Amino acid sequence: MSTKGGNPMEPIILASGSLRRQEYFRLLNLPFSIMPALIDEDYEGISDPRNIAENMAIRKINKILDLLAGRIPPWICAADTIIAVDGEIFGKPKDREDAHRMLSKMQGRSHEVITAVALFNSRSRVKAIDCRSVVSTVFFAGLSKQEIEWYLNTGEWQGVAGAYKIQGLAGCYISKITGSYSSIVGLPIHEFYVMLKENGYPYGNS
Numbered sequence: 351m352s353t354k355g356g357n358p359m360e361p362i363i364l365a366s367g368s369l370r371r372q373e374y375f376r377l378l379n380l381p382f383s384i385m386p387a388l389i390d391e392d393y394e395g396i397s398d399p400r401n402i403a404e405n406m407a408i409r410k411i412n413k414i415l416d417l418l419a420g421r422i423p424p425w426i427c428a429a430d431t432i433i434a435v436d437g438e439i440f441g442k443p444k445d446r447e448d449a450h451r452m453l454s455k456m457q458g459r460s461h462e463v464i465t466a467v468a469l470f471n472s473r474s475r476v477k478a479i480d481c482r483s484v485v486s487t488v489f490f491a492g493l494s495k496q497e498i499e500w501y502l503n504t505g506e507w508q509g510v511a512g513a514y515k516i517q518g519l520a521g522c523y524i525s526k527i528t529g530s531y532s533s534i535v536g537l538p539i540h541e542f543y544v545m546l547k548e549n550g551y552p553y554g555n556s
Contacts (some may be wrong), residue, residue, distance in 0.1 A: 406430035486529025
């Protein structure tokens with residue numbers, strides 16, 4: 351158990367293998383353990399991108415609860431990020447060809463990045479899982495075929511929604527963003543902070 355401002359902070363299970371989310375937890379000086387929730391990312395029957403991201407985040411929480419088999423931890427956090435282009439959802443590319451398709455469609459225009467964060471509070475008398483999402487807009491510069499191939503050759507596209515990392519080499523191609531940068535990276539810090547406060551987690555208290 352850690353303390354901040356004299357108040358005890360219980361460890362939070364982070365249901366994610368994302369290095370970016372882990373880095374944010376360390377930046378916030380939150381005590382946490384890592385327990386990735388591997389779920390089937392099937393969203394059949396859900397068309398709204400925001401609902402898809404929130405559904406995924408909640409399912410990750412429930413996956414961890416199932417894995418713990420009745421051993422209920424005080425806190426669990428899960429998040430999910432998706433990209434929407436003309437109503438089409440871009441998750442993690444299946445292969446290089448799929449990544450090429452995504453980048454080709456996003457270049458020279460804007461797209462939405464939706465990140466949902468879910469927080470499980472075992473002591474809540476209102477709702478055990480609080481889930482919120484943030485929508486941001488990313489503007490991609492126009493890219494030549496050579497630029498797309500160069501980026502694909504870096505391998506940075508693997509395992510990330512939309513086939514690019516804004517905090518990596520793909521930042522060369524981003525001309526503008528509106529909304530939350532941390533949400534685009536994978537965890538909306540402000541919204542997460544508000545969730546912690548409203549759910550009674552003693553973070554940021556004097």
